[in-house]
Amino acid sequence: MSENEMNSEQPIVSLKDVHKSFGDLEVLKGISFDVKKGEVICIIGPSGSGKSTLIRCINALNDINSGSIKVHGREVHDPKLDKLELRKKVGMVFQQFNLFPHKTALENVMMAPVLVLKQNKEEVRKRAEDLIRKVRLQGKEDSYPGELSGGQQQRVAIARSLAMNPDVMLFDEVTSALDPETVKEVLVTIKELAQEGMTCILVTHEMGFAKEVADHIYFTDNGVIVEHGPPSTFFTESSDPRTREFLSQIL
Amino acid sequence: MLGSFSQFFLDLYESNPKWNFIYFYDPKQADRVLEGLWTTLELSVVCVIFSVVIGVAGAWLQTLPNRLVRMVVQGYIQFFRNTPPLIQLMFFYFALGQFTPTYSPDGWLEIPIISNVGWAIISLSFFAGAFNVEIFRAGIEAIPESTKEASESLGFSRLQTYRYIVLPLAFRVSLPALNNNLVNLVKTTTQALVIAVPELLYQMVSIYNDYSTSMNACMLLLFVVYIVLVGILVFGMQRWERAMNIPGYGS
Numbered sequence: 001m002s003e004n005e006m007n008s009e010q011p012i013v014s015l016k017d018v019h020k021s022f023g024d025l026e027v028l029k030g031i032s033f034d035v036k037k038g039e040v041i042c043i044i045g046p047s048g049s050g051k052s053t054l055i056r057c058i059n060a061l062n063d064i065n066s067g068s069i070k071v072h073g074r075e076v077h078d079p080k081l082d083k084l085e086l087r088k089k090v091g092m093v094f095q096q097f098n099l100f101p102h103k104t105a106l107e108n109v110m111m112a113p114v115l116v117l118k119q120n121k122e123e124v125r126k127r128a129e130d131l132i133r134k135v136r137l138q139g140k141e142d143s144y145p146g147e148l149s150g151g152q153q154q155r156v157a158i159a160r161s162l163a164m165n166p167d168v169m170l171f172d173e174v175t176s177a178l179d180p181e182t183v184k185e186v187l188v189t190i191k192e193l194a195q196e197g198m199t200c201i202l203v204t205h206e207m208g209f210a211k212e213v214a215d216h217i218y219f220t221d222n223g224v225i226v227e228h229g230p231p232s233t234f235f236t237e238s239s240d241p242r243t244r245e246f247l248s249q250i251l
Numbered sequence: 252m253l254g255s256f257s258q259f260f261l262d263l264y265e266s267n268p269k270w271n272f273i274y275f276y277d278p279k280q281a282d283r284v285l286e287g288l289w290t291t292l293e294l295s296v297v298c299v300i301f302s303v304v305i306g307v308a309g310a311w312l313q314t315l316p317n318r319l320v321r322m323v324v325q326g327y328i329q330f331f332r333n334t335p336p337l338i339q340l341m342f343f344y345f346a347l348g349q350f351t352p353t354y355s356p357d358g359w360l361e362i363p364i365i366s367n368v369g370w371a372i373i374s375l376s377f378f379a380g381a382f383n384v385e386i387f388r389a390g391i392e393a394i395p396e397s398t399k400e401a402s403e404s405l406g407f408s409r410l411q412t413y414r415y416i417v418l419p420l421a422f423r424v425s426l427p428a429l430n431n432n433l434v435n436l437v438k439t440t441t442q443a444l445v446i447a448v449p450e451l452l453y454q455m456v457s458i459y460n461d462y463s464t465s466m467n468a469c470m471l472l473l474f475v476v477y478i479v480l481v482g483i484l485v486f487g488m489q490r491w492e493r494a495m496n497i498p499g500y501g502s
Contacts, residue, residue, distance in 0.1 A: 059404055061400055061403065061404060083406075084406045084408075087403075087404055087405065087406040088406055090404075091404075092401075092404040094397060094400070094401060096397055098395075098397045098398050098400065098401035099401075100398065100401075100402070100415075100416055101398075101420065101497055101499075101500040102419050102420055102423070102497050102500065111405070111415065112405035112406060112407070115407065115411055115415065116405060116406040116407060116411070117406075143498075144497055144498045144499050144500065145499065145500075146497065146498055146499020146500040147498050147499040148499075157401075160405070161405070164405060164406065
């Protein structure tokens with residue numbers, strides 16, 4: 001690990017003036033923020049404000065038109081970047097879980113470390129079993145995704161992502177596709193991760209959750225960050241009318 | 252001299268001249284039936300294998316960025332799917348057959364390097380292969396983009412994503428349609444009769460041309476053989492489908 005990475009003040013993820021268009025539609029119009037090690041940030045905002053696009057740009061699932069995104073000081077959208085190196089560091093959990101339906105829960109967790117990192121299968125199995133326990137799914141190791149509830153699938157997806165030992169976790173509206181009664185079990189899992197010091201970037205509609213776990217909240221609308229602040233002040237003292245309108249509708 | 256089995260059919264023929272099961276008491280005719288059955292089996296198995304290989308290769312070629320390659324594959328599919336297989340067989344054997352090189356084992360005979368059986372295999376494999384390309388392509392397209400993104404974000408290379416995620420799932424999706432097409436292929440092998448391939452239909456027609464009283468018996472045998480043959484194929488394919496079934500996935 002280099003000196004830079006040891007320095008906790010050096011941001012793990014750093015965005016500067018990021019612009020992104022789909023055809024004529026500009027969805028990100030100059031987004032900048034930094035995320036330090038161990039920080040939990042929540043991105044909130046109305047649908048279509050570019051939140052998911054933003055988070056997908058961080059692990060290069062989408063490219064950007066201009067600006068800069070750096071993970072550990074390395075430019076993500078450098079064409080020479082080794083995407084494998086990036087994806088070892090950045091874990092991602094999706095709205096629709098996207099588990100591999102033909103693999104059991106345990107196999108889902110084991111696949112990437114074995115195939116991508118070429119780690120020893122038996123060691124990976126042990127770690128995967130620990131991770132399954134960590135997300136409270138012991139006994140479900142051999143279940144296929146189709147046999148699990150949405151909340152259980154999403155927890156497998158979190159374990160699958162953690163198996164790669166990432167430095168940052170991205171959560172893209174991970175509770176939006178869940179039944180209300182299973183939302184909580186997923187949020188508890190994420191909260192535990194955050195408390196253990198995992199750096200997390202979440203796009204979420206769960207305001208109560210954001211208030212509880214986030215170190216910093218960003219409100220985006222129409223491709224720009226309208227307002228941001230720590231939860232203690234964000235929910236009570238936000239001044240921009242768009243933020244207030246959004247909060248009044250959702251809280 | 253004759254066994255009681257053969258005697259029974261000989262007696263039957265004498266009392267009912269329209270039911271001459273000649274292949275049950277005339278060893279020469281029995282040999283023709285067996286030879287036809289063997290040729291049909293050989294033709295079916297070889298064409299099934301080649302057509303599946305063509306299908307996989309064609310579906311893969313269609314995922315390539317090169318437009319020319321995709322257009323060639325499209326042209327191939329259009330030609331073989333939109334024209335009758337009987338005409339294809341005749342075209343391959345009578346038209347293309349004229350231009351194939353010959354060899355001479357004794358300095359007198361000129362034997363084309365591709366026999367009529369060879370042309371039947373080529374023609375029928377390409378015919379069924381055209382459908383298989385479409386079947387596999389549809390299977391690959393049925394795999395959601397989000398599943399591929401999940402594997403990508405775990406660091407899988409494009410090839411690994413195809414090998415471990417897309418193809419195993421696409422294959423399962425394709426199996427029922429593949430099943431239908433292979434059934435069709437086995438039945439279409441009878442059309443090789445038109446280029447004198449000594450498969451079952453050819454042999455049976457030869458028998459009842461020689462012994463017109465045996466026509467009913469020959470037709471009956473054809474139906475029974477194909478019901479059993481296709482039945483075995485369908486049984487095998489369905490067992491395979493069940494073996495590949497993933498709990499909670501698909502139907």
